[in-house]
Amino acid sequence: MNHSAFPSAPSRRTGRIVLASLAVVGLASAAFAVRRPLMMSVPRCMAGRWHGCYDTFNGVVLMMLVGLPLAALVVWALARLRRAAGVTSAWRMSLAEVGMVYGTVPFVWMTLMPGPGRASSPAG
Known part of the structure; x- marks a missing residue:
């Protein structure tokens, strides 16, 4: 065998x-x-x-999903610029940087949105 x-x-x-x-x-x-x-x-x-x-x-x-093609374009442009500059891991670095920002901003935005009871809170 x-x-x-x-x-x-x-x-x-x-x-x-x-x-x-x-x-x-x-x-x-x-x-x-x-x-x-x-x-x-x-x-x-x-x-x-x-x-x-x-x-x-x-x-x-929804806006995060609609913006995915733009994020992919930014990754491609960054990788192309880095590849022209001679960086060896251009795609990996570009994907990591755009992914960190693109994955964090919507959740920070949702966290900082006011809740439904913002107008009914008691006066302090």
Whole structure:
């Protein structure tokens, strides 16, 4: 018997296909689970009523998802500039920096939003 340490090329390809398929199914499941809460904010955002769009958790998460292509473009531009400057791990550094900012800002924004009882608090 030949027990090699590395699997053959067809089994690696099959493994990659299965992994990619599971990733697509997982992403579709997550999108299906959050579509209804996110769609509650779409009419306000599309109508230009930013007060109803940016001051709810659903609106902030929706804007975060809408901005993903812009974040990907920033990662690409930073990586390209760094690669031209001769940095070896340009993609990894660019993705980490943009990911830190893009992953933190919406949650800080949601944390600092006033709660529903802001007008009914007792006078101190």
